[in-house]
Each structure stands twice: as C-alpha cells, then as structure tokens.
Amino acid sequence: MEPRAFSAFSFWLALILAGLLGIHITGSFVRSQKNHTLIFTKENAIRNCSCSVDIRDCDYCLANLMCNCKTVLPSTIEKTTYKSHLTIWFTDTSVLEMLLNFTKVWDLKLSFCGTTPLPTEYLAIWGLRKLRVNKVKGRFPEQSVIIHSSNNNENEDLLAVHNKDRQMLAYISFLDTSLFNGYSLLKSYSVDNVSSITEHFPSLLYSDVFSTSDNKSYVVTFIY
Incomplete structure (x- = not known):
C-alpha cells in the first residue's frame, strides 16, 4: 500500500x-x-420528583430546582411498584404509611427531616432488597442494610422472585419507625420458609391480611 x-x-x-x-x-x-424517584412533603403538600442527580437530604429548595417535581394530592396516591431507587424525605409516620405500606420497593432510602420523635409503628414493604436510613437531618452517619439480593432482571415480579419446591417465594419486610429516634445501629433479621404469617406471628400487625395459600412461602424480615 x-x-x-x-x-x-x-x-x-x-x-x-x-x-x-x-x-x-x-x-x-x-x-x-438514570433518574431516580424522590418523594417529600412540604407545607402539607406531597411532591413527587424525578431526579438525575443526588440531592442533599431535606434540601427542599434544591430538589425543586434540580429535579422535575409535581405536587400530588394524598387522595390520588395509588399503590405502585418502584423498580429503581426510591428516596423519601418525611417528618411523620403518616406519610410513610401512605406511601410505603404494602408497596413494592426494591431499593429504598428514608431520610427523617423532622424534630418530633416518632411513635413505634410497623410498615409492611414487599420485595425490599436494600434499605438506607438517614436520621435526624443527617446528624448521624447514614446506615444501610441488605435484605436480600437477586441476580434476576428488573422485570421480575417482586412477589414471586423465583419458584422453590413449587412454592411461590415472597419477600415481606416489617419496618419499625421508631428506629429514627436518636442514634442506634440499624439491624434486621429474617425468618425463612414461613408458610403462614398468621400462624407464625399471630400478634403481628397486619398478619390477618396475608393469604394462607399452600403454594406460597414467605421470607419475613424485621428491620429495627
């Protein structure tokens, strides 16, 4: 050449x-x-935001400036599935209950932006894999806990992660909201192969709403 x-x-x-x-x-x-979802309350309004960058915890002005946000009426909130990262800034448990109770969330961060101590309440969350918490406006280090991991793709059903011995395996986590009161280590423990939540945990709140079907096996995780 x-x-x-x-x-x-x-x-x-x-x-x-x-x-x-x-x-x-x-x-x-x-x-x-890739965008992630940020939800927060401010002046009796709920703001649902799509953010392409991480926003400093409880910085409402920056969130409104940097994210694509819209106001959501509490009466219009419906249960949905969050397959990407979800962050919630909150000041009381009523908002958490409205947004999270029996909602399907994979990757969750909760930041407490209030000052009043929270009561002991339990929230039931489907399919939770990873949880991060930031207490008391970031005065303490952020903590995280891995509930479970999965190699399946993002289109899998959160309630039926995979079949095991012909049983549907469902992950359910119970979060104690009082863990945001002061500094303590974030802890969790799981109980596998629970065929009936009502029988295994008869005093547990919400236990009567779970199906007693023979073809479902639960992995129950308590976060506190």
Whole structure:
C-alpha cells in the first residue's frame, strides 16, 4: 500500500474508532444519569420528583430546582411498584404509611427531616432488597442494610422472585419507625420458609391480611 493511501486509511480508521469511543462514552453517561424517584412533603403538600442527580437530604429548595417535581394530592396516591431507587424525605409516620405500606420497593432510602420523635409503628414493604436510613437531618452517619439480593432482571415480579419446591417465594419486610429516634445501629433479621404469617406471628400487625395459600412461602424480615 502506498504511503499516501496508507495515511488516508489510517485517518478513516481513527475516525471510526473515535466515533465508536464517543458512542460508548455517551452511552455510559446516559446510564450514569438514570433518574431516580424522590418523594417529600412540604407545607402539607406531597411532591413527587424525578431526579438525575443526588440531592442533599431535606434540601427542599434544591430538589425543586434540580429535579422535575409535581405536587400530588394524598387522595390520588395509588399503590405502585418502584423498580429503581426510591428516596423519601418525611417528618411523620403518616406519610410513610401512605406511601410505603404494602408497596413494592426494591431499593429504598428514608431520610427523617423532622424534630418530633416518632411513635413505634410497623410498615409492611414487599420485595425490599436494600434499605438506607438517614436520621435526624443527617446528624448521624447514614446506615444501610441488605435484605436480600437477586441476580434476576428488573422485570421480575417482586412477589414471586423465583419458584422453590413449587412454592411461590415472597419477600415481606416489617419496618419499625421508631428506629429514627436518636442514634442506634440499624439491624434486621429474617425468618425463612414461613408458610403462614398468621400462624407464625399471630400478634403481628397486619398478619390477618396475608393469604394462607399452600403454594406460597414467605421470607419475613424485621428491620429495627
């Protein structure tokens, strides 16, 4: 190949490689900018936001500025599934109960932005894999706990993670809201192969709402 032809070939090859590299970098950037959901209450209103960047806990002004937010009426809130990261800023347990009780959430962060101690209440959350908590406006270090992990894709059913011995395996976590009062280590423990929550935990709140079907096995996790 003549030198001039070789130089032209090298030039076009460099352009092609640069283009492929640019596509790769752009794709990586887009993936890194994947939106997550932020929900918070302010002045008796609930704001549901889609954020492409992390927002400092309880910084309402910054959230309204940097995220795409809309006001949601409590009467219009419906149970949904959060397959991506969900962050909730809250000041009382009523909002948490409204947003989380028997809701399907995989990756959850809860930040307490209030000052009044919270009562001991239990919230039931389906399919929770990872929980992060930030107490008392960030005065204490953020803590996290892994409930369970899964290698399945994001389109799986949260209530039927996989079949085990022909039984439907369902994950349910009970969160004690009093864990946000002061500093204490975030703890959890799980009980596997629970065929009937009503029989295993008769005094547990909500136990009467669970199905007693023979083809379902629960993994019950307590977070406190």
